[in-house]
Amino acid sequence: MNALEVSAVGFRYGQREALKGVGFSLAAGEFAALLGPNGAGKSTLIALLTRLYDLQLGEIAVCGHSLKHQPRVALARLGVVFQQSTLDLDLSVEQNLRYHAALHGLSGKVAALRIERELERQQLGQRRREKVRLLNGGHRRRVEIARALLHEPSLLLLDEASSGLDPASRNGLNRHVRRLCRDQNMAVLWTTHLLDEVQADDHLLLLHQGRIITDDRAGAVGGQEAGGLAQAFERLTTAKACA
Structure with missing residues:
Protein backbone atom coordinates (compact mmCIF):
# COMPACT_ATOMS: atom_id res chain seq x y z
CA MET A 1 0.00 0.00 0.00
CA ASN A 2 1.36 3.42 -0.95
CA ALA A 3 1.79 6.04 1.74
CA LEU A 4 0.17 8.65 -0.51
CA GLU A 5 -2.04 8.47 -3.59
CA VAL A 6 -3.08 11.65 -5.37
CA SER A 7 -5.47 11.16 -8.28
CA ALA A 8 -6.74 13.77 -10.78
CA VAL A 9 -6.76 16.59 -8.22
CA GLY A 10 -7.96 19.96 -9.42
CA PHE A 11 -8.51 23.21 -7.54
CA ARG A 12 -9.70 26.70 -8.43
CA TYR A 13 -9.56 30.07 -6.73
CA GLY A 14 -12.58 31.58 -8.42
CA GLN A 15 -11.76 31.63 -12.13
CA ARG A 16 -8.06 30.85 -11.61
CA GLU A 17 -7.15 27.19 -11.97
CA ALA A 18 -4.37 26.51 -9.47
CA LEU A 19 -4.12 22.71 -9.88
CA LYS A 20 -5.00 20.80 -13.03
CA GLY A 21 -5.39 17.03 -12.87
CA VAL A 22 -2.50 16.47 -10.48
CA GLY A 23 -1.70 12.81 -9.82
CA PHE A 24 1.21 10.86 -8.31
CA SER A 25 1.95 8.20 -5.68
CA LEU A 26 4.52 7.90 -2.92
CA ALA A 27 5.67 4.57 -1.51
CA ALA A 28 6.45 3.81 2.12
CA GLY A 29 10.00 4.84 3.03
CA GLU A 30 10.37 7.00 -0.09
CA PHE A 31 11.78 10.53 -0.13
CA ALA A 32 10.07 12.63 -2.78
CA ALA A 33 10.99 16.19 -3.67
CA LEU A 34 8.12 18.34 -4.93
CA LEU A 35 9.91 20.99 -6.92
CA GLY A 36 8.51 24.03 -8.65
CA PRO A 37 8.95 27.76 -9.11
CA ASN A 38 7.05 30.19 -6.91
CA GLY A 39 3.36 30.14 -7.78
CA ALA A 40 3.47 26.62 -9.24
CA GLY A 41 0.77 25.35 -6.87
CA LYS A 42 2.90 23.63 -4.22
CA SER A 43 1.32 25.36 -1.23
CA THR A 44 -2.18 24.78 -2.62
CA LEU A 45 -1.44 21.08 -2.92
CA ILE A 46 -0.11 20.96 0.66
CA ALA A 47 -3.25 22.76 1.87
CA LEU A 48 -5.35 20.04 0.21
CA LEU A 49 -3.18 17.23 1.58
CA THR A 50 -3.58 18.61 5.11
CA ARG A 51 -7.27 19.41 4.62
CA LEU A 52 -6.84 23.12 5.19
CA TYR A 53 -8.76 23.29 1.90
CA ASP A 54 -11.54 20.91 0.91
CA LEU A 55 -11.05 18.84 -2.21
CA GLN A 56 -12.93 20.23 -5.19
CA LEU A 57 -11.97 17.57 -7.72
CA GLY A 58 -10.11 14.27 -7.54
CA GLU A 59 -9.08 11.98 -4.70
CA ILE A 60 -6.33 11.86 -2.07
CA ALA A 61 -5.60 8.79 0.07
CA VAL A 62 -3.11 8.45 2.92
CA CYS A 63 -2.12 4.83 3.55
CA GLY A 64 -5.25 3.72 1.71
CA HIS A 65 -7.61 6.00 3.67
CA SER A 66 -9.58 8.59 1.71
CA LEU A 67 -8.96 12.14 2.89
CA LYS A 68 -12.45 13.02 1.72
CA HIS A 69 -14.40 10.13 3.24
CA GLN A 70 -12.13 9.06 6.15
CA PRO A 71 -10.44 12.32 7.14
CA ARG A 72 -9.75 11.51 10.79
CA VAL A 73 -8.12 8.17 10.00
CA ALA A 74 -6.14 9.63 7.09
CA LEU A 75 -4.89 12.66 9.02
CA ALA A 76 -3.84 10.45 11.94
CA ARG A 77 -1.23 8.90 9.61
CA LEU A 78 0.11 12.31 8.59
CA GLY A 79 2.77 14.58 10.13
CA VAL A 80 3.20 18.13 8.86
CA VAL A 81 5.80 20.90 9.04
CA PHE A 82 4.37 24.04 7.47
CA GLN A 83 6.34 26.82 5.81
CA GLN A 84 5.28 29.29 8.49
CA PRO A 153 2.89 9.13 11.22
CA SER A 154 3.51 7.08 8.10
CA LEU A 155 3.88 10.19 5.93
CA LEU A 156 5.71 13.43 6.72
CA LEU A 157 4.95 16.57 4.69
CA LEU A 158 7.35 19.50 4.75
CA ASP A 159 6.22 22.65 2.96
CA GLU A 160 9.29 24.79 2.19
CA ALA A 161 10.55 23.79 5.65
CA SER A 162 14.02 25.25 5.02
CA SER A 163 12.65 28.69 4.11
CA GLY A 164 14.49 31.44 5.96
CA LEU A 165 17.31 29.21 7.21
CA ASP A 166 20.98 29.87 6.52
CA PRO A 167 22.72 27.42 4.13
CA ALA A 168 24.30 25.34 6.88
CA SER A 169 20.98 24.97 8.71
CA ARG A 170 19.19 24.16 5.45
CA ASN A 171 21.65 21.39 4.61
CA GLY A 172 21.55 20.03 8.14
CA LEU A 173 17.76 19.90 8.16
CA ASN A 174 17.69 18.16 4.78
CA ARG A 175 20.16 15.49 5.93
CA HIS A 176 18.26 15.01 9.18
CA VAL A 177 14.91 14.42 7.46
CA ARG A 178 16.51 11.95 5.05
CA ARG A 179 17.88 9.96 8.00
CA LEU A 180 14.41 9.84 9.55
CA CYS A 181 12.97 8.63 6.27
CA ARG A 182 15.56 5.84 6.02
CA ASP A 183 15.58 4.80 9.69
CA GLN A 184 11.80 4.77 10.21
CA ASN A 185 10.64 3.65 6.75
CA MET A 186 8.57 6.82 6.72
CA ALA A 187 7.55 8.45 3.44
CA VAL A 188 8.54 12.09 3.06
CA LEU A 189 7.19 14.74 0.70
CA TRP A 190 9.62 17.68 0.74
CA THR A 191 8.43 20.74 -1.18
CA THR A 192 11.00 23.26 -2.32
CA HIS A 193 12.00 25.66 -5.09
CA LEU A 194 15.72 25.15 -4.35
CA LEU A 195 17.53 22.70 -6.63
CA ASP A 196 20.39 22.05 -4.21
CA GLU A 197 17.94 20.33 -1.82
CA VAL A 198 17.28 17.59 -4.38
CA GLN A 199 19.49 14.48 -4.73
CA ALA A 200 19.90 12.18 -7.72
CA ASP A 201 18.07 9.23 -6.09
CA ASP A 202 15.05 11.33 -5.07
CA HIS A 203 11.64 10.75 -6.54
CA LEU A 204 11.25 14.09 -8.31
CA LEU A 205 7.87 15.67 -8.89
CA LEU A 206 8.11 18.86 -10.92
CA LEU A 207 5.02 21.02 -10.56
CA HIS A 208 4.57 23.95 -12.89
CA GLN A 209 1.51 26.06 -13.63
CA GLY A 210 -0.65 23.65 -11.67
CA ARG A 211 0.46 20.46 -13.47
CA ILE A 212 2.93 17.67 -12.71
CA ILE A 213 5.22 17.87 -15.73
CA THR A 214 7.90 15.45 -14.45
CA ASP A 215 7.49 12.33 -12.31
CA ASP A 216 10.81 10.46 -12.31
CA ARG A 217 14.12 10.04 -10.48
CA ALA A 218 15.98 13.33 -10.24
CA GLY A 219 19.13 11.78 -11.66
CA ALA A 220 17.26 10.58 -14.73
CA VAL A 221 15.82 14.05 -15.33
CA GLY A 222 19.10 15.91 -14.78
CA GLY A 223 21.12 13.33 -16.68
CA GLN A 224 19.37 14.28 -19.89
CA GLU A 225 20.99 17.73 -19.86
CA ALA A 226 24.63 18.85 -20.01
CA GLY A 227 23.88 21.34 -17.25
CA GLY A 228 22.20 18.73 -15.06
CA LEU A 229 19.00 19.29 -13.10
CA ALA A 230 19.30 23.08 -13.19
CA GLN A 231 19.27 23.15 -16.98
CA ALA A 232 16.47 20.56 -17.15
CA PHE A 233 14.40 22.60 -14.71
CA GLU A 234 14.91 25.78 -16.73
CA ARG A 235 14.10 24.06 -20.01
CA LEU A 236 10.96 22.35 -18.73
CA THR A 237 9.50 25.34 -16.95
CA THR A 238 10.36 27.78 -19.76
CA ALA A 239 8.95 25.50 -22.44
CA LYS A 240 5.71 25.03 -20.53
CA ALA A 241 5.41 28.74 -19.82
CA CYS A 242 5.73 29.53 -23.52
CA ALA A 243 3.36 26.76 -24.65
Missing part, protein backbone atom coordinates in the same frame (compact mmCIF):
# COMPACT_ATOMS: atom_id res chain seq x y z
CA SER A 85 6.01 28.19 12.03
CA THR A 86 2.97 27.24 14.11
CA LEU A 87 4.78 26.83 17.43
CA ASP A 88 3.70 28.82 20.49
CA LEU A 89 6.71 31.06 21.06
CA ASP A 90 5.85 31.69 24.72
CA LEU A 91 5.77 28.01 25.62
CA SER A 92 8.82 25.88 26.19
CA VAL A 93 9.93 23.17 23.77
CA GLU A 94 8.47 20.47 26.01
CA GLN A 95 5.20 22.35 26.55
CA ASN A 96 4.68 22.65 22.80
CA LEU A 97 5.18 18.91 22.44
CA ARG A 98 2.86 18.05 25.33
CA TYR A 99 0.12 20.22 23.88
CA HIS A 100 0.38 18.47 20.52
CA ALA A 101 0.36 15.04 22.17
CA ALA A 102 -2.83 15.96 24.02
CA LEU A 103 -4.49 17.05 20.76
CA HIS A 104 -3.76 13.59 19.35
CA GLY A 105 -5.24 11.91 22.42
CA LEU A 106 -2.00 10.36 23.65
CA SER A 107 -2.07 9.29 27.29
CA GLY A 108 0.30 10.99 29.70
CA LYS A 109 2.57 7.96 29.92
CA VAL A 110 2.75 7.40 26.16
CA ALA A 111 3.22 11.12 25.53
CA ALA A 112 6.09 11.30 28.04
CA LEU A 113 7.89 8.36 26.44
CA ARG A 114 7.53 9.71 22.92
CA ILE A 115 8.55 13.23 23.92
CA GLU A 116 11.72 11.86 25.50
CA ARG A 117 12.43 9.85 22.35
CA GLU A 118 11.95 12.80 20.02
CA LEU A 119 13.90 15.23 22.19
CA GLU A 120 16.82 12.80 22.10
CA ARG A 121 16.47 12.14 18.37
CA GLN A 122 16.30 15.85 17.54
CA GLN A 123 19.15 16.62 20.00
CA LEU A 124 16.93 19.00 21.96
CA GLY A 125 17.10 17.41 25.42
CA GLN A 126 19.08 20.25 26.96
CA ARG A 127 16.70 22.82 25.50
CA ARG A 128 13.47 21.22 26.64
CA ARG A 129 12.64 23.99 29.13
CA GLU A 130 13.68 26.89 26.91
CA LYS A 131 10.98 29.08 25.41
CA VAL A 132 10.74 28.55 21.67
CA ARG A 133 11.28 32.26 20.97
CA LEU A 134 14.85 31.87 22.31
CA LEU A 135 15.73 29.20 19.71
CA ASN A 136 17.31 29.88 16.33
CA GLY A 137 15.51 28.96 13.11
CA GLY A 138 17.16 25.57 12.72
CA HIS A 139 16.28 24.45 16.24
CA ARG A 140 12.70 25.66 15.84
CA ARG A 141 12.40 23.48 12.78
CA ARG A 142 13.68 20.52 14.79
CA VAL A 143 10.99 21.19 17.41
CA GLU A 144 8.37 21.20 14.65
CA ILE A 145 9.69 17.91 13.27
CA ALA A 146 9.67 16.39 16.78
CA ARG A 147 6.07 17.55 17.18
CA ALA A 148 5.07 16.14 13.79
CA LEU A 149 6.51 12.71 14.71
CA LEU A 150 4.94 12.31 18.16
CA HIS A 151 1.90 10.41 16.86
CA GLU A 152 4.13 8.17 14.70
Whole structure:
Protein backbone atom coordinates (compact mmCIF):
# COMPACT_ATOMS: atom_id res chain seq x y z
CA MET A 1 0.00 0.00 0.00
CA ASN A 2 1.36 3.42 -0.95
CA ALA A 3 1.79 6.04 1.74
CA LEU A 4 0.17 8.65 -0.51
CA GLU A 5 -2.04 8.47 -3.59
CA VAL A 6 -3.08 11.65 -5.37
CA SER A 7 -5.47 11.16 -8.28
CA ALA A 8 -6.74 13.77 -10.78
CA VAL A 9 -6.76 16.59 -8.22
CA GLY A 10 -7.96 19.96 -9.42
CA PHE A 11 -8.51 23.21 -7.54
CA ARG A 12 -9.70 26.70 -8.43
CA TYR A 13 -9.56 30.07 -6.73
CA GLY A 14 -12.58 31.58 -8.42
CA GLN A 15 -11.76 31.63 -12.13
CA ARG A 16 -8.06 30.85 -11.61
CA GLU A 17 -7.15 27.19 -11.97
CA ALA A 18 -4.37 26.51 -9.47
CA LEU A 19 -4.12 22.71 -9.88
CA LYS A 20 -5.00 20.80 -13.03
CA GLY A 21 -5.39 17.03 -12.87
CA VAL A 22 -2.50 16.47 -10.48
CA GLY A 23 -1.70 12.81 -9.82
CA PHE A 24 1.21 10.86 -8.31
CA SER A 25 1.95 8.20 -5.68
CA LEU A 26 4.52 7.90 -2.92
CA ALA A 27 5.67 4.57 -1.51
CA ALA A 28 6.45 3.81 2.12
CA GLY A 29 10.00 4.84 3.03
CA GLU A 30 10.37 7.00 -0.09
CA PHE A 31 11.78 10.53 -0.13
CA ALA A 32 10.07 12.63 -2.78
CA ALA A 33 10.99 16.19 -3.67
CA LEU A 34 8.12 18.34 -4.93
CA LEU A 35 9.91 20.99 -6.92
CA GLY A 36 8.51 24.03 -8.65
CA PRO A 37 8.95 27.76 -9.11
CA ASN A 38 7.05 30.19 -6.91
CA GLY A 39 3.36 30.14 -7.78
CA ALA A 40 3.47 26.62 -9.24
CA GLY A 41 0.77 25.35 -6.87
CA LYS A 42 2.90 23.63 -4.22
CA SER A 43 1.32 25.36 -1.23
CA THR A 44 -2.18 24.78 -2.62
CA LEU A 45 -1.44 21.08 -2.92
CA ILE A 46 -0.11 20.96 0.66
CA ALA A 47 -3.25 22.76 1.87
CA LEU A 48 -5.35 20.04 0.21
CA LEU A 49 -3.18 17.23 1.58
CA THR A 50 -3.58 18.61 5.11
CA ARG A 51 -7.27 19.41 4.62
CA LEU A 52 -6.84 23.12 5.19
CA TYR A 53 -8.76 23.29 1.90
CA ASP A 54 -11.54 20.91 0.91
CA LEU A 55 -11.05 18.84 -2.21
CA GLN A 56 -12.93 20.23 -5.19
CA LEU A 57 -11.97 17.57 -7.72
CA GLY A 58 -10.11 14.27 -7.54
CA GLU A 59 -9.08 11.98 -4.70
CA ILE A 60 -6.33 11.86 -2.07
CA ALA A 61 -5.60 8.79 0.07
CA VAL A 62 -3.11 8.45 2.92
CA CYS A 63 -2.12 4.83 3.55
CA GLY A 64 -5.25 3.72 1.71
CA HIS A 65 -7.61 6.00 3.67
CA SER A 66 -9.58 8.59 1.71
CA LEU A 67 -8.96 12.14 2.89
CA LYS A 68 -12.45 13.02 1.72
CA HIS A 69 -14.40 10.13 3.24
CA GLN A 70 -12.13 9.06 6.15
CA PRO A 71 -10.44 12.32 7.14
CA ARG A 72 -9.75 11.51 10.79
CA VAL A 73 -8.12 8.17 10.00
CA ALA A 74 -6.14 9.63 7.09
CA LEU A 75 -4.89 12.66 9.02
CA ALA A 76 -3.84 10.45 11.94
CA ARG A 77 -1.23 8.90 9.61
CA LEU A 78 0.11 12.31 8.59
CA GLY A 79 2.77 14.58 10.13
CA VAL A 80 3.20 18.13 8.86
CA VAL A 81 5.80 20.90 9.04
CA PHE A 82 4.37 24.04 7.47
CA GLN A 83 6.34 26.82 5.81
CA GLN A 84 5.28 29.29 8.49
CA SER A 85 6.01 28.19 12.03
CA THR A 86 2.97 27.24 14.11
CA LEU A 87 4.78 26.83 17.43
CA ASP A 88 3.70 28.82 20.49
CA LEU A 89 6.71 31.06 21.06
CA ASP A 90 5.85 31.69 24.72
CA LEU A 91 5.77 28.01 25.62
CA SER A 92 8.82 25.88 26.19
CA VAL A 93 9.93 23.17 23.77
CA GLU A 94 8.47 20.47 26.01
CA GLN A 95 5.20 22.35 26.55
CA ASN A 96 4.68 22.65 22.80
CA LEU A 97 5.18 18.91 22.44
CA ARG A 98 2.86 18.05 25.33
CA TYR A 99 0.12 20.22 23.88
CA HIS A 100 0.38 18.47 20.52
CA ALA A 101 0.36 15.04 22.17
CA ALA A 102 -2.83 15.96 24.02
CA LEU A 103 -4.49 17.05 20.76
CA HIS A 104 -3.76 13.59 19.35
CA GLY A 105 -5.24 11.91 22.42
CA LEU A 106 -2.00 10.36 23.65
CA SER A 107 -2.07 9.29 27.29
CA GLY A 108 0.30 10.99 29.70
CA LYS A 109 2.57 7.96 29.92
CA VAL A 110 2.75 7.40 26.16
CA ALA A 111 3.22 11.12 25.53
CA ALA A 112 6.09 11.30 28.04
CA LEU A 113 7.89 8.36 26.44
CA ARG A 114 7.53 9.71 22.92
CA ILE A 115 8.55 13.23 23.92
CA GLU A 116 11.72 11.86 25.50
CA ARG A 117 12.43 9.85 22.35
CA GLU A 118 11.95 12.80 20.02
CA LEU A 119 13.90 15.23 22.19
CA GLU A 120 16.82 12.80 22.10
CA ARG A 121 16.47 12.14 18.37
CA GLN A 122 16.30 15.85 17.54
CA GLN A 123 19.15 16.62 20.00
CA LEU A 124 16.93 19.00 21.96
CA GLY A 125 17.10 17.41 25.42
CA GLN A 126 19.08 20.25 26.96
CA ARG A 127 16.70 22.82 25.50
CA ARG A 128 13.47 21.22 26.64
CA ARG A 129 12.64 23.99 29.13
CA GLU A 130 13.68 26.89 26.91
CA LYS A 131 10.98 29.08 25.41
CA VAL A 132 10.74 28.55 21.67
CA ARG A 133 11.28 32.26 20.97
CA LEU A 134 14.85 31.87 22.31
CA LEU A 135 15.73 29.20 19.71
CA ASN A 136 17.31 29.88 16.33
CA GLY A 137 15.51 28.96 13.11
CA GLY A 138 17.16 25.57 12.72
CA HIS A 139 16.28 24.45 16.24
CA ARG A 140 12.70 25.66 15.84
CA ARG A 141 12.40 23.48 12.78
CA ARG A 142 13.68 20.52 14.79
CA VAL A 143 10.99 21.19 17.41
CA GLU A 144 8.37 21.20 14.65
CA ILE A 145 9.69 17.91 13.27
CA ALA A 146 9.67 16.39 16.78
CA ARG A 147 6.07 17.55 17.18
CA ALA A 148 5.07 16.14 13.79
CA LEU A 149 6.51 12.71 14.71
CA LEU A 150 4.94 12.31 18.16
CA HIS A 151 1.90 10.41 16.86
CA GLU A 152 4.13 8.17 14.70
CA PRO A 153 2.89 9.13 11.22
CA SER A 154 3.51 7.08 8.10
CA LEU A 155 3.88 10.19 5.93
CA LEU A 156 5.71 13.43 6.72
CA LEU A 157 4.95 16.57 4.69
CA LEU A 158 7.35 19.50 4.75
CA ASP A 159 6.22 22.65 2.96
CA GLU A 160 9.29 24.79 2.19
CA ALA A 161 10.55 23.79 5.65
CA SER A 162 14.02 25.25 5.02
CA SER A 163 12.65 28.69 4.11
CA GLY A 164 14.49 31.44 5.96
CA LEU A 165 17.31 29.21 7.21
CA ASP A 166 20.98 29.87 6.52
CA PRO A 167 22.72 27.42 4.13
CA ALA A 168 24.30 25.34 6.88
CA SER A 169 20.98 24.97 8.71
CA ARG A 170 19.19 24.16 5.45
CA ASN A 171 21.65 21.39 4.61
CA GLY A 172 21.55 20.03 8.14
CA LEU A 173 17.76 19.90 8.16
CA ASN A 174 17.69 18.16 4.78
CA ARG A 175 20.16 15.49 5.93
CA HIS A 176 18.26 15.01 9.18
CA VAL A 177 14.91 14.42 7.46
CA ARG A 178 16.51 11.95 5.05
CA ARG A 179 17.88 9.96 8.00
CA LEU A 180 14.41 9.84 9.55
CA CYS A 181 12.97 8.63 6.27
CA ARG A 182 15.56 5.84 6.02
CA ASP A 183 15.58 4.80 9.69
CA GLN A 184 11.80 4.77 10.21
CA ASN A 185 10.64 3.65 6.75
CA MET A 186 8.57 6.82 6.72
CA ALA A 187 7.55 8.45 3.44
CA VAL A 188 8.54 12.09 3.06
CA LEU A 189 7.19 14.74 0.70
CA TRP A 190 9.62 17.68 0.74
CA THR A 191 8.43 20.74 -1.18
CA THR A 192 11.00 23.26 -2.32
CA HIS A 193 12.00 25.66 -5.09
CA LEU A 194 15.72 25.15 -4.35
CA LEU A 195 17.53 22.70 -6.63
CA ASP A 196 20.39 22.05 -4.21
CA GLU A 197 17.94 20.33 -1.82
CA VAL A 198 17.28 17.59 -4.38
CA GLN A 199 19.49 14.48 -4.73
CA ALA A 200 19.90 12.18 -7.72
CA ASP A 201 18.07 9.23 -6.09
CA ASP A 202 15.05 11.33 -5.07
CA HIS A 203 11.64 10.75 -6.54
CA LEU A 204 11.25 14.09 -8.31
CA LEU A 205 7.87 15.67 -8.89
CA LEU A 206 8.11 18.86 -10.92
CA LEU A 207 5.02 21.02 -10.56
CA HIS A 208 4.57 23.95 -12.89
CA GLN A 209 1.51 26.06 -13.63
CA GLY A 210 -0.65 23.65 -11.67
CA ARG A 211 0.46 20.46 -13.47
CA ILE A 212 2.93 17.67 -12.71
CA ILE A 213 5.22 17.87 -15.73
CA THR A 214 7.90 15.45 -14.45
CA ASP A 215 7.49 12.33 -12.31
CA ASP A 216 10.81 10.46 -12.31
CA ARG A 217 14.12 10.04 -10.48
CA ALA A 218 15.98 13.33 -10.24
CA GLY A 219 19.13 11.78 -11.66
CA ALA A 220 17.26 10.58 -14.73
CA VAL A 221 15.82 14.05 -15.33
CA GLY A 222 19.10 15.91 -14.78
CA GLY A 223 21.12 13.33 -16.68
CA GLN A 224 19.37 14.28 -19.89
CA GLU A 225 20.99 17.73 -19.86
CA ALA A 226 24.63 18.85 -20.01
CA GLY A 227 23.88 21.34 -17.25
CA GLY A 228 22.20 18.73 -15.06
CA LEU A 229 19.00 19.29 -13.10
CA ALA A 230 19.30 23.08 -13.19
CA GLN A 231 19.27 23.15 -16.98
CA ALA A 232 16.47 20.56 -17.15
CA PHE A 233 14.40 22.60 -14.71
CA GLU A 234 14.91 25.78 -16.73
CA ARG A 235 14.10 24.06 -20.01
CA LEU A 236 10.96 22.35 -18.73
CA THR A 237 9.50 25.34 -16.95
CA THR A 238 10.36 27.78 -19.76
CA ALA A 239 8.95 25.50 -22.44
CA LYS A 240 5.71 25.03 -20.53
CA ALA A 241 5.41 28.74 -19.82
CA CYS A 242 5.73 29.53 -23.52
CA ALA A 243 3.36 26.76 -24.65
